[in-house]
Structure formats: C-alpha cells, structure tokens
Amino acid sequence: MAITATGPSSEVDLFSDDSVRDPYGRYRELRDAGPAVYLEKNQAWAVTRFQGVREVLRDWERFTSEKGVAMNEAMNAANAGSIVASDPPHHTQLRKVLSERLSPGAIAKLTGQISTQADALVATLVERGDFDAVQDLAAFFPISVVADLIGLPDEGREKLLDWGNAVFDGFGPDNPRTAEAMPKIGEMWAYVGEVATRDRLAPGSMGLAVYEAADRGEIDPESCIPLMGGYVAAGMDTTINAIGTGVQLLAEHPDQWQVLKADPSLIRSLGNEILRYDSPVQMFARTATDDQEIEGQTVPAGDRVLAVYGSANRDERKWDDADVFDVARNPIDHLGLGFGVHRCAGAALARLEIEAIFASLVERVTAIEIEGEPVRQLNNTVRGLKSLPVSVS
Numbered sequence: 035m036a037i038t039a040t041g042p043s044s045e046v047d048l049f050s051d052d053s054v055r056d057p058y059g060r061y062r063e064l065r066d067a068g069p070a071v072y073l074e075k076n077q078a079w080a081v082t083r084f085q086g087v088r089e090v091l092r093d094w095e096r097f098t099s100e101k102g103v104a105m106n107e108a109m110n111a112a113n114a115g116s117i118v119a120s121d122p123p124h125h126t127q128l129r130k131v132l133s134e135r136l137s138p139g140a141i142a143k144l145t146g147q148i149s150t151q152a153d154a155l156v157a158t159l160v161e162r163g164d165f166d167a168v169q170d171l172a173a174f175f176p177i178s179v180v181a182d183l184i185g186l187p188d189e190g191r192e193k194l195l196d197w198g199n200a201v202f203d204g205f206g207p208d209n210p211r212t213a214e215a216m217p218k219i220g221e222m223w224a225y226v227g228e229v230a231t232r233d234r235l236a237p238g239s240m241g242l243a244v245y246e247a248a249d250r251g252e253i254d255p256e257s258c259i260p261l262m263g264g265y266v267a268a269g270m271d272t273t274i275n276a277i278g279t280g281v282q283l284l285a286e287h288p289d290q291w292q293v294l295k296a297d298p299s300l301i302r303s304l305g306n307e308i309l310r311y312d313s314p315v316q317m318f319a320r321t322a323t324d325d326q327e328i329e330g331q332t333v334p335a336g337d338r339v340l341a342v343y344g345s346a347n348r349d350e351r352k353w354d355d356a357d358v359f360d361v362a363r364n365p366i367d368h369l370g371l372g373f374g375v376h377r378c379a380g381a382a383l384a385r386l387e388i389e390a391i392f393a394s395l396v397e398r399v400t401a402i403e404i405e406g407e408p409v410r411q412l413n414n415t416v417r418g419l420k421s422l423p424v425s426v427s
C-alpha cells in the first residue's frame with residue numbers, strides 16, 4: 035500500500051481470477067487502508083467501507099451513474115441512457131415504468147403462483163435425493179419467472195443464463211472476461227430486439243406495458259428494448275447466485291440450518307443474511323462529478339469510483355462478527371441490493387423467489403449435504419457458483 039499525492043493507492047486488481055475467487059481478504063486490506071483507495075491496476079478508487087459505499091450510492095449528484103457504471107468504455111457507451119447508467123430526471127422516468135410492475139404491491143399478487151412453482155420444483159428434487167443446487171434448483175426458477183414476467187416466447191430462453199452472465203462480465207475492466215463477454219452481449223441484444231416485439235410478447239406482460247408507456251409518451255420509444263434487456267440480465271444471475279450460495283452456506287453450517295428448521299419465520303432474515311454475507315452483486319462504478327470527499331478522503335473530479343457492496347457488507351466497522359453467517363441476524367440495512375435511487379428495482383421479486391425456495395426446502399428437507407466440489411463461476415461483477423452437487427434427506 036502506498037500513499038500518493040491524493041491518497042492511499044494499492045496494486046490489488048479486484049478483477050483478477052484470485053480476487054474474484056476469494057475477494058474478502060483483499061477487501062479487508064482495502065478497508066483498513068482508507069475510506070477510498072486508488073487501485074492502480076483498475077484505475078479507479080475502491081470504496082469498501084459501509085459508510086462510504088452508502089454515501090456514494092446515496093449522493094447521485096456527487097457520484098453520477100450517467101457516465102456509466104461499468105469499468106470499460108465500450109460497455110459504458112453501449113449502456114448510455116439505460117436505467118442503470120442514468121441520473122434523475124431521465125432515470126426517474128425509466129424507473130417508474132419498471133416500478134409499476136415490480137413494486138412490492140404488484141409483486142405480492144404473484145406470491146401464490148411463485149410459491150406453488152417453487153414448491154413443485156423442490157418436491158421433485160427432494161424425491162430425486164441428489165441434484166445440482168445451482169443447475170437444477172437455483173437456475174431453473176429465476177429464468178422461467180423473469181422470462182414469463184417480461185412475456186418472452188419459449189424459444190431462445192435456454193440462452194438467457196449465459197447471456198445474463200456475460201452482461202455482468204461486461205461491466206468489468208478491459209480484461210479477458212470482458213472481451214469474451216462482448217460478442218455474447220451482442221447476441222442477447224439481437225435476441226431481445228427480435229422477440230421482444232409487440233406481436234410476440236405475451237398479452238398482459240410487463241414487456242407490453244413498457245411499449246404502452248412509450249405510447250403514452252412517458253419514455254422514448256428507443257428506451258423500450260434496453261429496458262427489457264436490462265431487466266432480463268439483472269433478474270437472472272443475481273437471484274440464482276443468492277439461492278445457490280444460500281444452499282451452500284446452509285449445508286456448510288448445519289447449526290444454522292437447525293436454527294431455521296426450528297423457526298421458519300427466520301426465512302426473511304435468512305434472505306437478508308445471504309445477500310449480506312456473500313453478496314451476489316459485488317460492485318458497480320460511479321464517477322465523481324467534482325472533487326468529492328468520502329469520509330475525509332478527496333477523490334478528484336472525473337475519477338471513477340468503485341462502490342464495493344460486497345465489502346461494505348463485511349465491514350467490521352458496521353457489523354458485529356461480520357464474517358459470521360448468522361441466519362437470525364436480519365441485517366435489513368445491508369447494501370446487497372444497492373441503496374439510493376438505483377436500489378434494485380427487482381428487490382421485491384428477488385425476495386419472493388428466494389423466500390419461496392427456502393421456505394419449501396425448510397419444510398421438506400431435514401439435512402443438506404454437499405456431495406462434490408462446488409464450482410465457482412468467475413465473473414467481473416456477480417459472485418456465485420456454477421455447480422453445487424448436493425444430496426438431501
């Protein structure tokens with residue numbers, strides 16, 4: 035760790051394979067080095083303490099999303115004007131269209147249907163006894179839920195997962211993962227452009243509601259496809275990782291599984307603790323609009339700032355026993371779903387999906403055992419597993 039003219043700097047590359055595989059030691063190092071530490075290799079200021087991350091996410095006028103939330107220029111150019119990469123008032127208009135369909139009230143109507151689907155899936159897997167908790171459980175569910183909500187046809191859905199993963203890689207710096215992702219992101223946009231048309235979207239779907247908002251003049255017609263594409267990508271790996279990681283954590287902490295079995299009302303607390311302990315979305319960038327202070331550390335105007343939610347959620351300055359997985363903790367103010375104007379638009383849906391799966395597991399399963407080596411999916415933005423062989427009794 036060195037001190038530059040403006041502040042502490044570090045040689046850590048938060049997007050190297052080693053960092054992505056196990057970032058928590060590096061996060062601690064960066065938190066201890068200062069409220070904002072310049073990453074020489076990533077050319078951005080890492081903000082890793084809870085208070086600083088919340089401040090960056092809250093103050094959109096000081097830390098804009100409009101210059102892009104990715105770490106590379108190609109992705110920022112491609113996403114210009116989209117919901118994640120805009121500030122109010124443009125952002126407010128786009129957000130309103132999604133909020134109508136994704137608000138807690140609107141999502142509550144789906145509770146029965148999603149719980150029934152989740153329970154049917156869990157029942158089938160419990161019957162089998164052995165399954166892959168990512169491929170067979172976590173991945174199956176969000177794909178169908180998100181694609182159905184948007185109203186996409188069945189054709190091509192099998193590719194959504196790979197494309198969604200590519201979009202999150204695309205937010206990284208110019209590294210091999212980003213390079214490999216770019217053509218896939220192009221394929222995803224071509225697919226969404228082809229199938230998310232008025233004549234192919236399901237009647238009553240959220241996709242059609244987006245077009246209706248454009249007809250009413252609430253958003254630009256050109257915003258329709260990006261809004262749907264962004265929604266597809268945002269709704270997949272995120273929830274899948276939360277469910278996959280949750281099963282892993284519960285299998286590795288049988289005492290916590292017993293706490294949950296004894297008190298199933300802790301399901302909501304469990305969901306919050308999974309998102310805190312091993313956040314599915316680890317970080318997004320912002321840009322300092324002027325010279326800005328973060329807890330006393332100046333970040334020069336125009337510099338990129340990396341808000342590391344995954345580190346804030348393990349900050350020992352904020353959380354007691356931050357590295358302990360505790361299903362009864364109920365960390366309602368974790369930053370795993372972001373904070374401020376860009377706080378996850380799909381939070382209510384994500385919570386519903388996660389709670390439906392775990393409620394069903396708690397009811398139907400006595401014990402979960404890991405049966406093979408978990409395989410981590412290395413990604414520039416999201417954190418989770420590709421495979422987790424388990425058996426349940």
Ligand code: HEM
Binds near residue numbers: 118313
């Ligand atoms: C556990 C699952 C999920 C996690 C951890 C998660 C996490 C996040 C985070 C951290 C952000 C903030 C981005 C920023 O600060 O710039 C965000 C934004 C967003 N999320 Fe989620 N998300 C999840 C599920 C979903 C789902 C299921 C959907 C939709 C179906 C969704 C749609 C969105 C959208 C549209 C945004 C952009 C909001 C905006 O810029 O105003 N997310 N999400």
